[in-house]
Amino acid sequence: MPVENPFQDPLRFERRTPECTVVIFGANGDLTKRKLLPALYRLMYERRLAPGFAVVGVSRTPMSDDQFREKMRESVVKFLEDSPFDEGVWEGFSQGLFYVSGDVQDPELYKRLAARLEEIEKSRHTGGNVLFYLSTQPSQYGAAAKGIGAAGLARGKGWRRLVVEKPFGHDLESARALSRELQEVFPESEVYRIDHYLGKETVQNILAFRWGNGIFEPLWNRRYVNHVQITAAESIGVEGRGAYYQEAGALRDMIQNHLLQVMATIAMEPSGVFEPTAVRDERAKLLRSIRVMKHEEVHTNAVAGQYGPARIGGVDVPGFRQEPGVDPNSQTETYAAITFFVDNWRWAKVPFYIRTGKRLPKRVSEIAIHFNPAPHSVFGNHNGEMQPNLLILRIQPEEGISLKFVSKQPGAGMKLRPVSMDFNYGASFGERSPSAYETLLLDAIQGDATLYSRQDMVEASWGAVTPILEVWKATKFDFPNYPAGTWGPKEADEMLRRRGHEWRKI
Amino acid sequence: MSTTIQPDRILRELSELWVTFGKQDGDQSTGVLRACAMTLVVVADAKENAAEVGETLASLMRDHPSRAIVVRVLDDAKPELEARVFAQCWMPLGQRRQICCEQIEISSSNISLADVPAVVLPLIVADLPVIVWSKIPRLFATPALEALSRLATKTIIDSAAFPDAGSALRRLSQVASSGLVLGDLAWTRLTRWRELIAQIFENPDYSSHLPAITSVTICHPGENAPATVRYIAAWLVLCLERAGSRPAVRWKPEDCAGLGRIEFTTADPSLLNASVRKLEGSIAEVRVNSLISRTVFPEASDYDLLREELSISGRDAVFEAALARAAESVEER
Numbered sequence: 143m144p145v146e147n148p149f150q151d152p153l154r155f156e157r158r159t160p161e162c163t164v165v166i167f168g169a170n171g172d173l174t175k176r177k178l179l180p181a182l183y184r185l186m187y188e189r190r191l192a193p194g195f196a197v198v199g200v201s202r203t204p205m206s207d208d209q210f211r212e213k214m215r216e217s218v219v220k221f222l223e224d225s226p227f228d229e230g231v232w233e234g235f236s237q238g239l240f241y242v243s244g245d246v247q248d249p250e251l252y253k254r255l256a257a258r259l260e261e262i263e264k265s266r267h268t269g270g271n272v273l274f275y276l277s278t279q280p281s282q283y284g285a286a287a288k289g290i291g292a293a294g295l296a297r298g299k300g301w302r303r304l305v306v307e308k309p310f311g312h313d314l315e316s317a318r319a320l321s322r323e324l325q326e327v328f329p330e331s332e333v334y335r336i337d338h339y340l341g342k343e344t345v346q347n348i349l350a351f352r353w354g355n356g357i358f359e360p361l362w363n364r365r366y367v368n369h370v371q372i373t374a375a376e377s378i379g380v381e382g383r384g385a386y387y388q389e390a391g392a393l394r395d396m397i398q399n400h401l402l403q404v405m406a407t408i409a410m411e412p413s414g415v416f417e418p419t420a421v422r423d424e425r426a427k428l429l430r431s432i433r434v435m436k437h438e439e440v441h442t443n444a445v446a447g448q449y450g451p452a453r454i455g456g457v458d459v460p461g462f463r464q465e466p467g468v469d470p471n472s473q474t475e476t477y478a479a480i481t482f483f484v485d486n487w488r489w490a491k492v493p494f495y496i497r498t499g500k501r502l503p504k505r506v507s508e509i510a511i512h513f514n515p516a517p518h519s520v521f522g523n524h525n526g527e528m529q530p531n532l533l534i535l536r537i538q539p540e541e542g543i544s545l546k547f548v549s550k551q552p553g554a555g556m557k558l559r560p561v562s563m564d565f566n567y568g569a570s571f572g573e574r575s576p577s578a579y580e581t582l583l584l585d586a587i588q589g590d591a592t593l594y595s596r597q598d599m600v601e602a603s604w605g606a607v608t609p610i611l612e613v614w615k616a617t618k619f620d621f622p623n624y625p626a627g628t629w630g631p632k633e634a635d636e637m638l639r640r641r642g643h644e645w646r647k648i
Numbered sequence: 649m650s651t652t653i654q655p656d657r658i659l660r661e662l663s664e665l666w667v668t669f670g671k672q673d674g675d676q677s678t679g680v681l682r683a684c685a686m687t688l689v690v691v692a693d694a695k696e697n698a699a700e701v702g703e704t705l706a707s708l709m710r711d712h713p714s715r716a717i718v719v720r721v722l723d724d725a726k727p728e729l730e731a732r733v734f735a736q737c738w739m740p741l742g743q744r745r746q747i748c749c750e751q752i753e754i755s756s757s758n759i760s761l762a763d764v765p766a767v768v769l770p771l772i773v774a775d776l777p778v779i780v781w782s783k784i785p786r787l788f789a790t791p792a793l794e795a796l797s798r799l800a801t802k803t804i805i806d807s808a809a810f811p812d813a814g815s816a817l818r819r820l821s822q823v824a825s826s827g828l829v830l831g832d833l834a835w836t837r838l839t840r841w842r843e844l845i846a847q848i849f850e851n852p853d854y855s856s857h858l859p860a861i862t863s864v865t866i867c868h869p870g871e872n873a874p875a876t877v878r879y880i881a882a883w884l885v886l887c888l889e890r891a892g893s894r895p896a897v898r899w900k901p902e903d904c905a906g907l908g909r910i911e912f913t914t915a916d917p918s919l920l921n922a923s924v925r926k927l928e929g930s931i932a933e934v935r936v937n938s939l940i941s942r943t944v945f946p947e948a949s950d951y952d953l954l955r956e957e958l959s960i961s962g963r964d965a966v967f968e969a970a971l972a973r974a975a976e977s978v979e980e981r
Contacts, residue, residue, distance in 0.1 A: 147855055148890040149846035151966045154839050154956070158850040186943065189843055192850060193934045193941035230931035234942030266939060267853050 159587050161194040162271035162300070163262050165255065167246060167286050168278035169199025169210070173307065175217035178277065181579035183218045184225055186235045190584060194266035196238040198258055202245055210241035223577065238266065246278060246286045252293030259295065270299030273586055276306050284323035291327030305334045305586050308399050309390065310595070313611060314604040321597045334586045335595040339400035341578030341585075344541040345407060346593070348509075349421075351535070351543060353412050358533075361513070362488075368530065369493045369643055370408060371510040372401055374537075375502035379449070379459070379626070380476070384467035387500075392478040393446075393607055393614070396498040402429060402603040403595070404537075405494055408509055409484055418591040422599065429602035433483040440613040442640070447477030447631040449501040450622030459501065459626045473619055476500040479634035480610065481641075493641060497634060501626035507537035510646050521556055529560050532646075541575075653731045653754065655770040661733040662750055669735070669748065683713030683747050686958070687772045689796060691782040694720040694755065701783075707951045709736050709749045712958040715773050716751045719764055721784060724757035731755070731767070761787075765795040777801040777961040781954065785809045789819055797828050801961050804954070806833035813875040814978040821975035824968055831957040834875040835967050837948055839956060841880060841910065844924045844934055844943065854936060857920040858891035867902035867909040875974075880910065882973035883966070 150158060164182065166174055185191050199210050215236065219227050242258050244251030263270050274290055276283050283306060296302050304324065311317030324333050339345055352358060361367070374396055380387045387395065403425070410428040413420035435443055450461040462468055462476050477499030484494065515530040532546040543565045551557040576584075585593055623631040629645065638644050666682060688708070692701050698720070705716050716736070722728060737748040752771060756764050772778050780793075780800040787793040788805055797803040810816035824830050849855040864884050868877045877899045885897050895912075902908050911923040922936045932945035946952075 147846060147849050148858070148887040149842065149849050151842060151846065153960060153964055153966065155843040155846065158847050161851045189840070189847065189943050192847055193936055194851065194939055195941075228930075228944050230927075230929065230942050231944050234933075234940070237941075267851055267936070269851065269853060 156188075156190060159190060159192055159195075159584065160271055160300075161192040161266065161268045162273055162587055163196040163198055163259060163266075163268050164273045164275055164583075164587075165198045165200060165259070166275045166277055167200045167282075168276070169241065170201040170203050170205075170213075171277055173277045174199070175214075176221045177577075177579045178275065178583070179214045180218050180221045180223070181577055181583055183222065183232070183235055184577070184580055185584060187225060187228065187231050191587075194238070194268055196240065196262045196266050196268060198255065198262070199239070199241045200244065200246075200251070200255065202243060204243045205241050207239065207241050211236045211239045214239060246282045246289060249289065249292060252289045252295060256293050256295055259298075263299070268300070271301050272298065272303075274302070274304045276304065280307075280309055280320075283320060287324050287327045296327045301332070301589065302328070303332045303334060303586060303589070304328045305336055307336055309394065310335055310399075310600045311604065312389070312394065314601060314608050317600050317604050321600070325597075330597055331591075333597075334591055335597075335600060336582055336586075337399050337403050337593075337595050338578040338582065340403055340407070340593040340595075341582040342537060343575040343581070344535070344537045345404060346581075347541075347543075348404075348407050348535055349416075353416075359412070364488060364490055364492050366513055367489075367492055368512045368514045369495065369641070370405075371512065371646055372404055372408075372494065372496045372508075373510075373646070373648060374401055374404075374498040374507045375504060375629075375648070376498075376500050377502060377505045377627075379501050380462065380465050380468070382466065384462075384465040387476075388468050388472055388474045391474045392476055392498050392500070393480075393610060397478055397480060397496055398603050398607045399595070399600075401496050401498060402432070402606060403599075404509065405432075405482065405496065406599075408511075408535075409489055409494070411488070416592070421592050422594075422596050426596060426599045426602060428484065428486075429599050429606070431484050431486045431489075432602070432606040433485045434605055435609045437609055437613050440610050443481040443637070444610045444614075445477075445479040445631060445634040445637055446475035446614055446617075446619060447479075447499060447624050447634065448472070448474065448619070448621035449476050449499070449624055449626045452501075452625040452627050454627040461622050461626065462500070463622065473621065475614065475619075477502075477624060477630045477634075479630060479637060480607075481637060482606065493643070495638060495643070495645075497630065497645070499624075499630050502629060503627055504648070505539070506648050508648065509535040509537070511535075512643070521558055653729050653767050655767055658731055658733055658752055658771060662752075665733060665735055665750070683709075683749060684715055684773055684776065685712055686714040686777045686779055686961070687717065688712070688714040688958070689717045689719065689768060689778065689780045689800065691719045691721065691780065691784055691787060691793065691796070693784050694722045696783065704950045704954065705751070706736050708954055708958065711955050713747070713749050714779075714958075715771070716749065717768055717771055718751065718753045719761075719768075720753065720755045721761060721787075722755060722757045724759070726757055726759065728755065728757040729760045729763060729767075761790075761792040762795075764792065765799060768796065769799060772799065779804065779958060779961065781805075783809075785811075785816075788816075789823060800829075802829040802831055802957075804831040804833065804957050807875040808834040808837075810875070813873065813878060817875060817878060817971065817975045818978055821971050824971055829963055830967075830971075831960070831964070832875070832879075832967070832971070833950075833953045833957065835879050835970065836953040836956050837876055838880050838883070840932070840945055840948070841924060842883065844932060845884075845910065848922050848924075848934060848936055851936075854920055854922065855891070857914060858888065859893045860914040860916070860919055861888060861893050861895045861912050862915045863895050863913050864888070864897045865909075865911045865913075866897070866899040867911075868899055869901065869908065871901055873899050878974045878977065879970050882977060883970040884910075886969055886973055 242255050276286055290296050311320050406425045406428045410424040413424045448462050452459050463470050463472050479497040482494040511533040513531040534544045536542050545563045546560050548558045549561045551559050731754045733752050735748045736751055778800045779802050780796050781804040782793055807816040866877055881897050881899055909925040914920045925933045927933050930944055930946040931942050934941050
């Protein structure tokens with residue numbers, strides 16, 4: 143029976159974490175250097191990790207523990223955001239960094255890994271708790287899981303968990319196949335599919351906003367909400383990821399995972415309790431309720447775009463087809479705008495417009511809930527100033543919430559104008575927000591899967607985009623169809639105009 | 649100097665302040681954001697460096713935007729009371745909008761202090777917590793501060809500034825048992841220590857040895873144990889009792905700054921020997937048997953301590969139990 147820790151004081155300090163070892167496959171990769179190690183170091187800096195915490199890096203490059211430590215030190219110094227690098231903390235943290243080299247296909251690698259884990263368990267009292275993190279090429283996920291299983295590492299004295307980075311397959315079939323491979327080794331309850339969007343503080347704040355306040359939920363339905371717009375715009379291009387992006391495209395890269403998860407967060411039913419299974423059940427239920435388009439509906443409800451060359455701020459910007467590693471005749475979409483509907487009582491007939499793209503005018507992610515206009519116009523039209531109420535949940539940058547409503551202009555007469563009531567996340571809580579990877583890594587170590595995707599969620603979201611992928615694959619697009627630095631192809635505007643709506647000018 | 653303050657006039661000045669900001673803003677910028685999550689009443693000695701208090705408040709506003717009412721107490725026998733109003737504004741990095749909080753400064757002589765609560769009452773922001781932070785130890789348990797505390801959700805003091813730690817804890821405990829919600833910065837200074845101790849015993853390998861702990865040693869500088877040492881000793885006793893252990897908890901003077909070291913030992917040293925030690929600079933070392941880890945452990949400033957205390961506006965059961973136990977042990981000794 144576990145002994146309760148009598149020293150806990152949840153009012154004053156954060157959840158304590160158990161001792162464990164994090165094994166990172168792909169330890170020499172970009173994600174490890176840019177995100178994972180800086181996040182783990184930061185957690186140690188914040189006193190969130192246990193004294194015996196350890197990391198074992200695994201990759202093909204032969205390296206000693208000390209060389210790995212030096213390499214990780216350089217990465218942490220370079221990529222640590224919003225916090226100082228402290229030599230004293232690093233010295234302690236680096237003593238818990240170890241390295242094992244080898245090929246994920248080679249069974250010998252897992253024997254060496256097992257021996258290393260045993261040593262660490264003894265010397266650092268990790269209690270046999272191991273979190274395996276697959277940060278390799280997606281094609282190696284199956285082999286890594288199999289190797290872990292064959293070496294008997296998926297079971298041990300403590301808990302064993304597996305974290306998998308997206309993409310979870312490239313379509314519904316491959317996602318199912320991947321799940322089968324992982325579940326041969328780990329039970330689904332121990333598989334943590336990471337979607338870093340869900341780890342963002344402001345995405346989590348959507349749940350606090352919806353479920354912690356009594357006044358919004360009664361309005362949160364088809365009776366009051368006219369439509370919802372979800373935007374995730376990037377001003378940059380593919381930034382050296384041309385080869386990967388060419389295979390993925392905007393729909394797979396952003397909408398199938400991140401943005402459908404955001405939509406589910408907005409539209410899901412409140413769970414009875416804030417516990418992983420209850421919250422994920424509701425999220426999954428919503429994703430399953432997204433109407434799957436018929437092939438003939440795709441052209442009117444989905445728009446693909448690809449950016450062409452342009453001159454922005456005096457600089458010539460290449461088009462997607464001119465980016466390194468990209469086929470000059472590529473048919474990959476760098477922009478996607480989709481109209482989704484949710485077939486349930488709460489959201490019947492309410493359009494959810496989702497758009498995402500590369501090389502749009504600015505980097506911004508937000509959700510705009512457009513409410514129905516007042517049922518009767520007492521004040522006349524007032525030159526279009528009688529705008530419906532708008533609730534904006536800003537994810538980045540300037541995280542916060544704004545409510546737009548109409549107010550009387552000071553002075554004689556009844557002149558109206560829209561005003562904005564703003565809550566600024568940074569202004570109200572000056573504390574540094576943890577990065578998405580800090581939040582998600584800590585959750586996985588604590589065994590809290592609330593913010594992780596589950597197999598049924600992944601399959602439901604693949605199901606929602608499959609007809610679009612199929613139709614787009616069979617379509618010969620006349621790309622490029624929007625210049626870099628603009629808000630995407632005009633067809634995306636037309637898609638909304640058909641329903642009497644227009645994209646918010648952000 | 650004036651001897652009266654009209655709260656209505658202060659409120660009018662506050663609203664004029666916001667109108668001025670609105671006008672300055674013009675059509676070009678994106679406006680001023682008014683932020684307020686509480687009323688913070690600071691009682692400080694007029695002799696104290698005003699800039700330092702102002703700096704702490706300015707930093708706090710980013711974390712806990714509030715209407716700050718600073719009562720500066722003049723060491724004067726004549727009745728004196730006056731007020732001024734201004735705003736603390738800042739531009740968050742990378743953003744286009746200024747964020748501003750209101751600040752009211754009331755100067756009061758000792759003799760006029762009794763009039764201050766009636767002035768503060770109408771200035772409190774409705775529906776939000778009211779926190780009083782008294783920086784003057786001699787005012788503790790005086791009728792003026794008590795009247796202010798009765799308006800407040802919580803009163804914060806620093807018992808480390810009291811001349812005698814033992815009697816300070818006794819008096820604090822009496823006030824707490826009368827129903828007032830208190831915060832003590834001497835207790836807040838212990839959070840990082842307590843956090844590191846809690847982290848050690850999160851490991852079941854170590855927590856299973858809790859009942860076997862036979863002694864806990866707390867090292868501190870100086871001859872007399874300060875309030876922080878008495879607090880941590882009381883807290884450790886309470887926690888260890890819950891784990892079924894009744895070790896000897898001792899404190900002893902040592903050559904170190906602040907709290908220096910806390911060490912847990914068992915009769916059989918091979919079972920568990922754990923310690924938390926403050927090292928030179930801003931580092932703490934946690935040692936469990938042969939395993940050593942280090943973590944950042946900066947000296948907490950007033951701002952750090954207040955930031956933590958302001959985030960807890962209700963009762964803190966762990967603090968209240970430790971305070972009661974620390975006060976009891978003063979009686980026993």
